Every structure is written in C-alpha cells, then in structure tokens.
Amino acid sequence: MKRIFFWLKPYRLSLSVIVFANILSIIFSIFSLSLLAPFLMLLFDKVPLVVEKPELIFSSESVLNWFNYYVSQIIQTQGKQAALFLISALVLGAFLLKNILDYSANWLMVPIRNGVLRDMRNKLYEKILILPVSFFSKEKKGDIMSRCISDVQEVEVMILRSLQQIFREPLTILFYLTALFFINYKLTFFVLLILPIGAGVIGLISRKLRKKSVEAKDRMGQLMSMTEESISGLRVIKAFNAIWTAENIFQKRNEKYTKLMIKIYRKVDLSSPMSEFLGTILVMVIMIFGGNMVLNGNGELPAELFITYIALFSQIINPGKTISVASYNFRKGMSSLDRIDYVLNADEKIIEKDNAVEISDFIDKIEVKNLYFKYEEDYVLKDINLNIEKGKIYAICGHSGSGKTTFTDLLSRFYDINEGEILIDGISTKDFKINDLRSLFGIVTQDTVLFNDTLFNNIAFGKPETPMEDVIKASTAANAMEFIEQLPQGFDTIIGDRGVTLSGGQRQRISIARALLKNPPILILDEATSALDTESEKLVQSALANIMKEKTSLVIAHRLSTIKDADEILVFNEGEIAERGTHDELMEKRGIYHKLVEMQSFVE
Known part of the structure; x- marks a missing residue:
C-alpha cells in the first residue's frame, strides 16, 4: 500500500474530501435503515405507543424509546398516514443525500485515477531516457514496452478502480459494526470472532493469485517482445520462408499464457461467491444466536432491535464481498506495479556529480589513460592509452567485435569505464555535466536512427x-x-x-x-556497410566529407579511401589498440592492418 500512496500523495486533498463524503454517505445509510423496523412495529401496533417523553442517554434502548416517543406523538396528533409519509420522506431524503455523496466521491476519483496513470507513464518515459544503454542490451524491448503500456493500464484496472472500494468499504464495515455494537455488544463480539476465519481464507487465495499474476505479466512481455521482433524482422521471416516457424513459436507461448490466465481468472471469479457464502453463514449464525436472545424474553435484545440488527448486518455482506473482489484485483495489480518499479528503481549508473563542471567547447585534446571496460565478466577493452588531438581525423578499424564501437560510446559517456580515465582538456569526463559533455559530440551511426x-x-x-x-x-x-x-x-x-x-x-x-545542424566540435562516424547505388554512395561520401571539415573526427571506417585520408589509423584487436599510424606506415609493418587490406576487408 505504501507504494500506491506514493503515487496518490499529490491528490491528498481530493482523497480527504472523498473519505469525508464516504463517511457522510454511510451515516445517511445507517440512519435510513435504522428508522424502518421500529417505525413499522409502531405503525402496525406490535409495540405500544410511548406517551411519556423518555430520558435520552447513550444506549440503544434509550434511543429506541426516544424515537418511539416522537413517532407516537405524530401518530396521536396527525394519524398513522402522516407518520408513514414523514418517515418515508426522511428515508427517501437520506438515500438521496447518500447517492449524491456517492456520485461526488466517484466524480472526484476519476481525475485521480487518470492523473496517477499520467504520472506513471511520465516517470517511466523519463527513466527510460535516463537509463544507460547497457540496461537495454540486457532487457527485451517488447518487455519494456509491456511494462510501460500494459502494466500501467493493469494498475488502473486492477488497483486504482479498486481504490474507491478500498477507501469506502472498510469505513462502511467499521461504521456498521459501531452501530451493531451500539445495538448489542455481545452479539457483535460473537460476529467479530467469526469474521477473521473468512478473511483468512480469502487472504490465502489472494497471495497465490499475486504469484501467478507476476508470471502472467512476464509471459505477456515475451509475447510483446516477439511481436515487436517479428514486425522489425518481417522481411527476413518471409525471405527464409519461416512464417510457419514463427507462428508455431508464438502460438506455443500464447497457449501457455492463455492457460495461466484461465487459472488466474478462475481464482478471481471464486472471490464473489465465496465471500457471499461466508456472509450467508454469518447471517444464519446471527439468526440462531440472536434469535435465542430474543426468544429468552429477558429484554436483553428486543425484537425490533434484532430486526434492525439483521437489516444493518445484511449491509455489511456486500461491502465484504466488494473488499474480497477488490483484494483479488489489488493483488493481481500489485504484480504489475512490481514490474513498473523494476524499471523505475533500475540503477542509473551514469550519474552526474552535484558539483559537475560546465563545458561548451573542445580546445586541445582528449586523453585516454589506462582504460579498461567490461559489460559482464570479461574485459572488452584493455589498457587503452591514446591522445586525440583537435582537428585531426582518426580512422578506427579492426575485426568485428574488437571493441571499436564500445570505445566511441565511452567517449560520450554512454557507459562508465571500469578502470582508468578519459580527460577532455585535462578534466575527467565524469566531472562534466552530462548534457554539456554530449553536446560536444555529433554521432552518425551505421544503422540510421530516424523517427x-x-x-x-x-x-x-x-x-x-x-x-x-x-x-x-x-x-x-x-x-x-x-x-x-x-x-x-x-x-x-x-x-x-x-x-x-x-x-x-x-x-x-x-x-x-x-x-x-548540431555543429559539434567532435564527430563520431560509423560508415555504413550497406550496399548503395553508385550515385547515392557518392552523395553520402560527399556529405561525410563536408561534415568532417574543421572537425575532430573519429571514423569507424569500412572504406579504404576514408582510412587513407585519416591523420592516424587505430587498429583494434581483441579489445586493444594493436597498431597505430598512417596507411603507409602500417602497410610497411605487415601486421594486422596489412592482413585486413590484403583480405579486402575494406570497401574500395
């Protein structure tokens, strides 16, 4: 509940008004129901009229006598029909006010529910943009989308729609129990001894439901992830005639999800009849126990008060039933909240210092000293030492998986290094404001990202x-x-x-x-390896030449012409800078770079 109240905190005032409206609604309901039995007993001469005004003290019998006296006065002076019309008007007025208050509470609850959903979606999107790139390399995109869309909606359906019941029904039961205590405390104590048994049974099933719901959310995330992957890779699926294979995998996963949801909804559907049956048992027990108190004839519980007691207790059954259903829904919805919190509480890792330094320009050089980096267990970059001087072009080449892209990602602090440091104009990149640091870099990726x-x-x-x-x-x-x-x-x-x-x-x-347009002082370019027609390739190469003018450029190069034009070539191999120098210098060494050229690893 604490996590739900965190989201409800901005709506405290509206919630207070809702609680107050609910309390008044319950009071009007109790008032109207309490009038009927004593009045009907008087109206049909089942009890004698009270002619002497009784003393009003704090007891159910005194209140009953006081009510009987005033109704008796109306019957004696204006007749039974006048009394009937008056009590009917009072009951009707009480129920009208009750329903107005109920609608007012619901009217106030609607913007709260939707406001909480808006806040959740905003927070999730903000968090997604802040989280490091490494987080998304471990998580499935479809599952993250499921958490941001399906799980947020599930919170609204299962938790927030239950909030009205959760705020209202416990108060209803509390006020009705107070009224029942007032009528006869012995009978009410007996009821309270039996109530926890039913609550325990419902609670046991609810706990099992939450575990199943967590599993269901994970399976839905898998389905969304597969759908997203299939849409993105539709050309490949069709090209390899793998439609049947993809369908078969999806259908198997979907079938498992369906069977799990059937189990969950059967448990949810059990809540209403079970709570109703438990409520009926309680009514029968009260009938037996309370009926004996009336039949004993010792005046401990008058017949009219017993009828009122039964009428009031019957009003507890529906709230109890509603709480039972709301409890099931709440447990189911909490599994969605767990999945949302997983994203919101994920470690941001790339954290800006409180006293971070501003930077607006690149003046001299980038220094990389003793850099080590790993994603999981093994280092993907080891002992990198390098000076990147302003205005020069650096071509980065090497076999696939040698650490080229990872190295450029570290410069703009998409990840934090494990050991060593990266300095820009003598200041560590960890000391800069993150937005300022990234404003120094312009990035053109191999896989073009457009929106x-x-x-x-x-x-x-x-x-x-x-x-x-x-x-x-x-x-x-x-x-x-x-x-x-x-x-x-x-x-x-x-x-x-x-x-x-x-x-x-x-x-x-x-x-x-x-x-x-960004016009940054440092460019990171990943040359596209995809085949373009001759005209398009010339236009792209011309555009790249324009962008690199008077810039410090790091090019993950795939074209020999680009590499030859570079001021320095950095050859990565197994996470290390194995060779460095100009094209002619490296060809003379007849090392890794020479082999790459001889093997025609680069596009002419």
Whole structure:
C-alpha cells in the first residue's frame, strides 16, 4: 500500500474530501435503515405507543424509546398516514443525500485515477531516457514496452478502480459494526470472532493469485517482445520462408499464457461467491444466536432491535464481498506495479556529480589513460592509452567485435569505464555535466536512427526552435535538398517509422544533416556497410566529407579511401589498440592492418 500512496500523495486533498463524503454517505445509510423496523412495529401496533417523553442517554434502548416517543406523538396528533409519509420522506431524503455523496466521491476519483496513470507513464518515459544503454542490451524491448503500456493500464484496472472500494468499504464495515455494537455488544463480539476465519481464507487465495499474476505479466512481455521482433524482422521471416516457424513459436507461448490466465481468472471469479457464502453463514449464525436472545424474553435484545440488527448486518455482506473482489484485483495489480518499479528503481549508473563542471567547447585534446571496460565478466577493452588531438581525423578499424564501437560510446559517456580515465582538456569526463559533455559530440551511426515525424523535426531533433534557413543549409551540405525538394510536402513530409519511406542513402543523408545542424566540435562516424547505388554512395561520401571539415573526427571506417585520408589509423584487436599510424606506415609493418587490406576487408 505504501507504494500506491506514493503515487496518490499529490491528490491528498481530493482523497480527504472523498473519505469525508464516504463517511457522510454511510451515516445517511445507517440512519435510513435504522428508522424502518421500529417505525413499522409502531405503525402496525406490535409495540405500544410511548406517551411519556423518555430520558435520552447513550444506549440503544434509550434511543429506541426516544424515537418511539416522537413517532407516537405524530401518530396521536396527525394519524398513522402522516407518520408513514414523514418517515418515508426522511428515508427517501437520506438515500438521496447518500447517492449524491456517492456520485461526488466517484466524480472526484476519476481525475485521480487518470492523473496517477499520467504520472506513471511520465516517470517511466523519463527513466527510460535516463537509463544507460547497457540496461537495454540486457532487457527485451517488447518487455519494456509491456511494462510501460500494459502494466500501467493493469494498475488502473486492477488497483486504482479498486481504490474507491478500498477507501469506502472498510469505513462502511467499521461504521456498521459501531452501530451493531451500539445495538448489542455481545452479539457483535460473537460476529467479530467469526469474521477473521473468512478473511483468512480469502487472504490465502489472494497471495497465490499475486504469484501467478507476476508470471502472467512476464509471459505477456515475451509475447510483446516477439511481436515487436517479428514486425522489425518481417522481411527476413518471409525471405527464409519461416512464417510457419514463427507462428508455431508464438502460438506455443500464447497457449501457455492463455492457460495461466484461465487459472488466474478462475481464482478471481471464486472471490464473489465465496465471500457471499461466508456472509450467508454469518447471517444464519446471527439468526440462531440472536434469535435465542430474543426468544429468552429477558429484554436483553428486543425484537425490533434484532430486526434492525439483521437489516444493518445484511449491509455489511456486500461491502465484504466488494473488499474480497477488490483484494483479488489489488493483488493481481500489485504484480504489475512490481514490474513498473523494476524499471523505475533500475540503477542509473551514469550519474552526474552535484558539483559537475560546465563545458561548451573542445580546445586541445582528449586523453585516454589506462582504460579498461567490461559489460559482464570479461574485459572488452584493455589498457587503452591514446591522445586525440583537435582537428585531426582518426580512422578506427579492426575485426568485428574488437571493441571499436564500445570505445566511441565511452567517449560520450554512454557507459562508465571500469578502470582508468578519459580527460577532455585535462578534466575527467565524469566531472562534466552530462548534457554539456554530449553536446560536444555529433554521432552518425551505421544503422540510421530516424523517427516517425517530419523531415524538419528529424533534422532539427533536440533543437525544435531552429530557423528553417539553418535546416536548409545543413540539408544542402548533406546533399539532401535534391530529394527533399521533390517531395510534395517538403520538410513537412512524415517519413514513417524509422524513416521507412526513404531509401537507405536518403536516410543516411538526413542523419548527416542532423549532425551538421548540431555543429559539434567532435564527430563520431560509423560508415555504413550497406550496399548503395553508385550515385547515392557518392552523395553520402560527399556529405561525410563536408561534415568532417574543421572537425575532430573519429571514423569507424569500412572504406579504404576514408582510412587513407585519416591523420592516424587505430587498429583494434581483441579489445586493444594493436597498431597505430598512417596507411603507409602500417602497410610497411605487415601486421594486422596489412592482413585486413590484403583480405579486402575494406570497401574500395
């Protein structure tokens, strides 16, 4: 409950009003039900009229006598029909006020429920953007999406919709039990001895339900993850005629999820009849025990009070039943909250110091000293020592998995190194403000990342106030204006998910335009290995040449022409810089680089 109250904290005032409205509603309900039995006994002459005004003291019998006296006065002076109309009006008025208060509480609860969902979604999205890249290399994308969408919705359905019952029904039971104590404390004590047995049975089933619900959420995450992977890899699935294979795997997982959900809902559906049956047992026990007290004739429990007692106790059965169902739903919803908290409580790892230093420009050099880094157990980078001087071009090459991309990720602090340090102009990257540090770098990745938005917003990504003339200038330098001008809506064209409406070369040029617009002092480029037509390749290479002018560039190079033009070549092998130098120097050494060239590992 503590975790739920954390989300409810901003809505304390509204919740207080809801609780107050619920209390008044319960009081009006008790008042109206308590009037009926004594009044009917008087109306049909089952008890004598009270002619002398009794003394009002704090006891059920005194209150009953006081009520009988005033009703008797009305019957004597105005007749039974007048008394009938008056009591009916009082009961009707009490129920009207009760229902107005109930609706008011529900009306106030709606914005609370939706507000909590909004807050959860906002917090989750903020956390996703803050979490290090390493977190998402371990987790399935579909499962994270399931936590952010399905689990948040499940919290609304299973927990927040139960909040009204959770706030209201315990108060209902408490106030009705207080009224029952007031009527006859012995009988009520007897009831309280039996109630925990039913609560224990319901609680036992609820605990089992939560465990099953956690498993169900994980299975739903697997289904969403597989769906997302299948959509992304649809071309591969069709090309390899693997549709049947994918369907078979999905159907097996879906069948397991379905069977698990059947078990869960059968347990949920058990809550209502079980609580109703337990309530009926209680009523029968009260009938036997209380009926004997009336039949004994010692005046301990008058017949009219016993009827009132039964009427009031019957009003506890529905709240008890509602709490039972809400408890089941709450347990089921808590499993979703656990999955949401897993993301929200994940270790951010990349943490900015309180006294972090601002940086706005790159002046001299980047120094890498004794750098070691690992994702899991084994180091993927070992003993890296390097000076990257301003204005120079560095070509990074090596076999796949040698640590090239990991090294460039560490410069902009997507990960924190395990040992050693990276200094920019003599200051550790860990001492800079993270946003300032990353503003120094422009990144053009091999797998172009574009968003389902307009061309303008993709190029001006992160800088929405950018003037159109600056976007046009960057697009021209990236050789992208040629095809943008041919589009019917120009820069306002929506390019689809991941830029699917554009060709490979067009996507790369938009990515380059984005980096040009940012105009960072340091560039990290990962040359695309995908095959482009000759014209597109020339345009992309020309755009890359434009972006590297007067910049410090680190190029994960796949083209021999790019490597030859570099001021220095860094050859990575098994996590170490095995060789470094110019093209001619490394060819003379006849080492790893020479083998890579001889094996035609690079594109001409």
